[in-house]
Amino acid sequence: AQTVTQSQPEMSVQEAETVTLSCTYDTSESDYYLFWYKQPPSRQMILVIRQEAYKQQNATENRFSVNFQKAAKSFSLKISDSQLGDAAMYFCAYRSTNYGGSQGNLIFGKGTKLSVKP
Amino acid sequence: SAVISQKPSRDICQRGTSLTIQCQVDSQVTMMFWYRQQPGQSLTLIATANQGSEATYESGFVIDKFPISRPNLTFSTLTVSNMSPEDSSIYLCSVESFGYGYTFGSGTRLTVV
Numbered sequence: 001a002q003t004v005t006q007s008q009p010e011m012s013v014q015e016a017e018t019v020t021l022s023c024t025y026d027t028s029e030s031d032y033y034l035f036w037y038k039q040p041p042s043r044q045m046i047l048v049i050r051q052e053a054y055k056q057q058n059a060t061e062n063r064f065s066v067n068f069q070k071a072a073k074s075f076s077l078k079i080s081d082s083q084l085g086d087a088a089m090y091f092c093a094y095r096s097t098n099y100g101g102s103q104g105n106l107i108f109g110k111g112t113k114l115s116v117k118p
Numbered sequence: 119s120a121v122i123s124q125k126p127s128r129d130i131c132q133r134g135t136s137l138t139i140q141c142q143v144d145s146q147v148t149m150m151f152w153y154r155q156q157p158g159q160s161l162t163l164i165a166t167a168n169q170g171s172e173a174t175y176e177s178g179f180v181i182d183k184f185p186i187s188r189p190n191l192t193f194s195t196l197t198v199s200n201m202s203p204e205d206s207s208i209y210l211c212s213v214e215s216f217g218y219g220y221t222f223g224s225g226t227r228l229t230v231v
Contacts, residue, residue, distance in 0.1 A: 035219055043155075043208055045222035047119075091160060095220075105151050106212070106220055108160045 002027045004094050006109035013082045014117050020067075021077045021112050023092030033095040034068070034075045035106065040088040048090070051075065079114075087116045119215040120145050124223025131201055131230050138197045139226045141211035146191035152184070155208040155225075164209075167194045201230045 003026045013019035025034070036048040051059045051068050058066050063083075067076045079086055090113075093106040121144045131137050141150065149168055153161040164184055165173040173186040187195040198205055211223040 033219075043225045043227070045161075045210065045212075045220075045225075047219045047221075050219045105163050105166060106161075108162075110160045 002029070002032075002094050002096065002107050004092050004107055004109040006092050006112050008112045009110070010113045010115070012115045012117060013079070013086075015082055015084060017082055018078060018080045019082055019114065021079075021090050021092075021114065023075045023077070023109055025073050025075065025092070025094050027073070027094065027096075029096060031097045033097070034066075035093040035095070036064070036066070036075075036077045037091045037093060037108075038086075038088045039091065039111075040085075045091075049077065082116050084116050084118060087114055089113050119218040120147060120213050120221045122211060122213065122221055122223040124211055124226060126226055127224060128227040129229070131228065133202050133230055135201055136197055136199045137201065137228060138195050139209055139211070140195050141193070141223050143192045143213055147213040148191070149214065150188065150194045151212040151220075152186065152194075152196045153210045153212060155210065157207070161210065164196070198228065201228075203230045206230045 005024045032053045034051045038046045038048050049059050049061045049064050058068050063080045065078045089111045091111045092109040095106050123142045125140055151166055152164040154164050155161045163176050164179045165175045167173045167186045167188040169188050169191050185197045206229050209226045212220050214220050
């Protein structure tokens, strides 16, 4: 079974600075999807960025980018120019490419709570 | 991406009662997922709901406690039955939008007293 590990329960960053959130995963599959989700206090889950495992190029979305190391099974999220609105829980998630039953669901890490200091 | 309307957004319920949570999607989707998020925790999959078939439950979750309805491709309900304080959590539904990722409902914050 696949697992996702986020080893940093909490992180803090100064406004306008850069922070990196760590995520590692375990799988025997060669093709899969990885995601970062943001959950502010409103509890709405917001997709930050996604990565297809077959793509070597790291995904980027404005101030958010990932460092995807497939061999190391690592998928870290870098937030540049941090803003107060970035403060939230961040979840790393894995999705198998298999369909059927519950195989299409996301497997989540425990999350990292990010605080942004003004 | 799909848009999901989930309700109620929150409720406070007496132990022993049941609550039904609804999710309405603005497009047809094959699978809908129901998650539970206990206070300060991550999301745990309860079950996957396919239209026209029985839901598939994850280990630790049973149909008698969390019955799911999936009458069509845009709607699903999750009922939390015979509630106890341990059921106090956020419940979220989710669907996959092809080429995008997963969209979540806004969640239902349930408190059982």
